[in-house]
Amino acid sequence: MLVLVLGLGVIVLPWIKVGPATETSSSSIVLRAGHSASLDEPYHLGLLEFARIVEERSNGRVRVEVFPAGQLGSERMMIEGLLLGTLDIVVAANGSATSFVPGLAVLDLPFLFRDREHMYSVLDGEVGGSLRQTARDGGFRILGFMDAGVRHIMTRSRPIEAYADLQGLKLRTMPVAAHLAAFDAFGAQALALNYGEVYGGLQTGLIDGAEAANTNFTRRNFFEVAPNWAQVGWIILVANMMMSEEAFQRLPDEVREILADAGSQAAALERDLYRESDEALLARIRELGVNVTFPDTRPFRDAAESLYPELLSNPEELALLTRIRGEVAH
Secondary structure (H helix, E strand, C coil): EEEEEECCCEECCCCCCCCCCECCCCCEEEEEEECCCCCCCCHHHHHHHHHHHHHHCCCCCCEEEEEECCCCHHHHHHHHHHHCCCEEEEEEEEEHHHCHHHHHHHCCCCCCCCCCCHHHHHHHHHHHHHHHHHHHHHHEEEEEEEEEEEEEEEEEECCCCHHHCCCCCCEECCCCCHHHHHHHHCCCCEEECCHHHHHHHHHHHHCCCCEEHHHHHHCCCCCHCCEEEEEEEHHHHHHHHEEEHHHHHHCCCCHHHHHHHHHHHHHHHHHHHHHHHHHHHHHHHHHHHEEEEEECCCHHHHHCCCCCCCCCCCCHHHHHHHHHCCCCCC
């Protein structure tokens, strides 16, 4: 209920929504969810599935409104919104979450996972459970671990035929310590730039290249301004579907159970969609006239792995790394 005190007296407005997770007089709950991807990308489709499951399981009591394409701000701003109570759910790359939960940083190490099967085994197993607890300790509830793609390197002019071709190039990464350190180790000049500025930065020459997956390289039309595409697979990016732990605990028990189940199901669908999209789009990228190259990844891997000791700050993180690298995919 919203009460306004005006010169003409007191006006009661019982139907006004004043914030996220609002319960109306009929006990319905509306949750606001945001992400940075476009309407045809797996993030969005996964969140739509999440919304469908939640509404169906709750018999319409709980609805999820999805705001795509950064409508509610950058990933960092949206995560801050969880803490401020202006937003309920965010799907964001893990690197954006590490500013709030440093214990998740291990997932941003380059060449951490051997392949997607390895990544999913880790995230769905004991390590994933440990990371979920780390997030809870930091004030966040992870509803699902999603897939943000196997990442490669695009360039405006110079194709990347070999490791040495990166030397001196200004390459955009997310503002994540491990990502910046990796590209510096590759010999490039790593620059942190907001995702929404990447296309313009490539177009104007502010940057020489950037990293992306086949999916967002195509969906965001980056090929128009960066027609060289090197298949390096330097990281398989994890994305987190997150809530504030405090907001999650305020919900009724049955709603929390529905959200947890829906998060797992939506994450499984989103992963399938991202895998299928990434694999199918390489042929489409070639049809678009993009110069696709396949440099030897061993020098990239060696440079990246040499960074691990300096990127992991304590024995617990090093132990977690050992567990991840020893995980056998199932």
